[in-house]
Amino acid sequence: MRRVSKCAFIALLAATLVAPAGAAPEERVVIDGYLQARAVITERPSGVYDIEGSTFTIRRARVRFRHATEIARFVVELEGTARTGPVIRDAYVQIPFHIGQARGPFTFWVGQFQIPFGYAVPSSSRQNLFPELPVGFVEDTVGLALFPDLRDVGLRLSFEMGRTQADLAVVNGPGLADADPNRSKEFYARIKRRFGSLEAALSGRISNQVIAGVDRQHSIWGIGAKVTPSFGGEFTAEFATGRDAATATSHTTPRTWYIEYDRPLGGGWLVGARYSSFDPDIDNVGVAGNTGEERGAAFALAYQFDEHLRLTGALEFPRVTTSLGRQTATAGIFQTQYSF
Numbered sequence: 001m002r003r004v005s006k007c008a009f010i011a012l013l014a015a016t017l018v019a020p021a022g023a024a025p026e027e028r029v030v031i032d033g034y035l036q037a038r039a040v041i042t043e044r045p046s047g048v049y050d051i052e053g054s055t056f057t058i059r060r061a062r063v064r065f066r067h068a069t070e071i072a073r074f075v076v077e078l079e080g081t082a083r084t085g086p087v088i089r090d091a092y093v094q095i096p097f098h099i100g101q102a103r104g105p106f107t108f109w110v111g112q113f114q115i116p117f118g119y120a121v122p123s124s125s126r127q128n129l130f131p132e133l134p135v136g137f138v139e140d141t142v143g144l145a146l147f148p149d150l151r152d153v154g155l156r157l158s159f160e161m162g163r164t165q166a167d168l169a170v171v172n173g174p175g176l177a178d179a180d181p182n183r184s185k186e187f188y189a190r191i192k193r194r195f196g197s198l199e200a201a202l203s204g205r206i207s208n209q210v211i212a213g214v215d216r217q218h219s220i221w222g223i224g225a226k227v228t229p230s231f232g233g234e235f236t237a238e239f240a241t242g243r244d245a246a247t248a249t250s251h252t253t254p255r256t257w258y259i260e261y262d263r264p265l266g267g268g269w270l271v272g273a274r275y276s277s278f279d280p281d282i283d284n285v286g287v288a289g290n291t292g293e294e295r296g297a298a299f300a301l302a303y304q305f306d307e308h309l310r311l312t313g314a315l316e317f318p319r320v321t322t323s324l325g326r327q328t329a330t331a332g333i334f335q336t337q338y339s340f
Contacts, residue, residue, distance in 0.1 A: 033063035034126050034339035044329035046294055046318045048132045057082040059335070060125060062089065071095065088112065089151060109156035109169075116158075116167035116190040117203040118224045118238050120258070121150050129262045129272040129302055131314050131333045135294045136240070136256025136278030146220050146242055146254050148173070152186070163194040173207055184208040199226045205242075219243055220254075233263025244280075252281040272300040276318075293321035296328075310337045 036059040042049045064077040077090035092111030097104040114122040120137040132138065139149045154171030166189075173186040186207035193200055204221040220242030227235040239257040258276035265271055277295035296318035304310045316331040 028067075030066045031063065032066075032340055034060070034337060035062075036060045036125070036131075037336045038131065039334045041332045042330065044320065044327060046135070046316075046320050046329040046331065048135055048138055048318075049316070049329075049331040049333075059131070062126075064090070071098075090114070105159050105161040107158040107160075109158065110154075112151055112153045113156060114151050115147070115149075115171065115205075116156065116169055116188050117147070117205065117220075118190070118201055118222045118240065119226060119236055120238055121147060126337075126339055129270055129312070130260075130274060130298060130300050131312060131335050134238075134256070134258035134260070134274065134276035134278075135318065136254075136276065137238070137258070146240055146244075146256060154185070164192070166191040197227055197229060199228070200224070201226075201238075203240075230261070231263070233261055236260045236262075254278075254280045268304045270300075270302045270304065272302075274298045274300075293326075294318045308338055308340060310339075311335070312337065 038057050038059050039054070040049060040051070040057060041054045042052050045052050058081055060079060060081060062077055062079045064075065067074045073094040073096075075090055075092055075094070076088065078086055079089045080086045090111075090113060092109050092113045095108045095110075097106040097108070116122060118137075120133050123133070125133075136146060139147055152171035152173065154169060156167060156169040159166040169188040170185050171188070173184065184207065186205055188203070188205050190201060190203040201224040202222075203224070205219055207218045220240055222238060222240035224236070224238035237257075237259045239255075241253065241255040244252045244254055256276070256278040258274060260272065260274040262270065262272040275295075275297050279293050279295075296316065298314060298316040298318075300312060300314040302310055302312040312333075312335045314331075314333045314335070316333075318329050318331075319326050320329045321327075
């Protein structure tokens with residue numbers, strides 16, 4: 001009954017929001033979205049691909065509604081997957097500041113949005129070459145992620161002028177659609193600056209979490225760089241580390257990083273290579289039973305038929321730590337993406 005009601009809600013929302021054909025441009029609702037259908041084969045589960053064997057799955061099916069006026073912009077994005085029913089991924093209003101008749105450098109956000117941290121976290125899965133983000137930058141990796149979720153609810157202020165972009169945000173902290181269990185909030189900050197073909201980003205999060213009734217620090221910082229063009233393609237590297245409150249009397253030091261190079265080959269072909277690493281606690285690297293450690297290479301090849309259809313094949317070879325020590329896990333992914 002719950003799933004039926006969600007589907008009915010989506011249909012009602014679409015019927016309510018879409019303006020008649022004769023509506024003025026500022027009254028129209030723009031609708032876009034995409035579908036990612038996959039075949040996945042894995043040998044030994046990893047943090048990103050946690051099922052061993054082979055499976056067909058709908059990784060993402062998203063529909064986005066956008067409406068803009070002279071003073072504000074409204075966005076709602078809905079998502080369904082093979083494992084979950086329809087959920088609201090994005091739901092926010094953007095209000096740009098104006099200086100006279102011209103738009104100023106500041107934009108105010110309110111609602112549920114992607115957290116501003118580095119490059120991987122706020123990137124679009126619709127545009128990314130690899131089927132999944134680097135391990136460590138995904139949400140809730142084996143329950144030990146640096147990021148409980150890649151979206152949260154709160155307020156955000158963005159600044160953009162010339163080659164500089166900056167963001168400040170205050171959010172609940174637990175993640176997508178979860179209530180805040182205490183009065184503490186999470187504060188995010190990110191600044192990006194372009195220097196010719198090089199762009200650098202510095203990000204941070206200051207927050208607390210309650211462990212056994214005690215407020216403990218739960219903060220991270222990160223640095224990243226992007227070079228475009230780089231030998232005809234794009235090179236991205238990112239590093240993040242933090243201090244995680246494991247219990248009321250102890251903490252862990254998680255760390256993650258990746259390097260990635262993506263390049264168009266011409267004729268609609270794209271190729272990419274990536275190496276990523278994640279460790280929930282660097283104090284015991286490679287120790288048997290230290291679940292969550294993962295590092296390894298990945299390769300992707302995609303063909304873009306037109307603006308709508310893309311086929312992608314990817315292979316990932318992570319080394320994961322289990323109760324037996326380090327072992328190799330292999331994942332093969334074939335993905336069909338249709339966007340509109």
